[in-house]
Amino acid sequence: xxxxxxxxxxxxxxxxxxxxxxxxxxxxxxxxxxxxxxxxxxxxxxxxxxxxxxxxxxxxxxxxxxxxxxx
Numbered sequence: 001x002x003x004x005x006x007x008x009x010x011x012x013x014x015x016x017x018x019x020x021x022x023x024x025x026x027x028x029x030x031x032x033x034x035x036x037x038x039x040x041x042x043x044x045x046x047x048x049x050x051x052x053x054x055x056x057x058x059x060x061x062x063x064x065x066x067x068x069x070x071x
Contacts, residue, residue, distance in 0.1 A: 003028050003060040005047065009038055022046060026062065031055055 005024045012021040012034060024046035025032045033049040035042040047062040054060065 001058070001060050003062050004065050005050065005062050007043055007046075007064050010034070012036060024050060024062075024064070026050055026054075026060075028060075029054075029056060 004027050006027065008023045008025070010021050010023050011018040013019075014036065019036050020038050021034060021036050022038055022042050023032050023034045024043060031050060031053065033046040033053065035045045035049075043064065047064075050062045051060060
């Protein structure tokens, strides 16, 4: 099933202070993943993590609301 996700730009604590990062949230269950960085690769990593970590143990195809950075 194709599931749309929202992307939020956040800051995460790193070894040397705060790092610009992203979080991606599943629109179906609200599960959220985070990655360092704000580029397309960071968003794709979050989408891939959503698939791996799905609390419902589903194998969904996660995309962002704008259809970019599909994972």
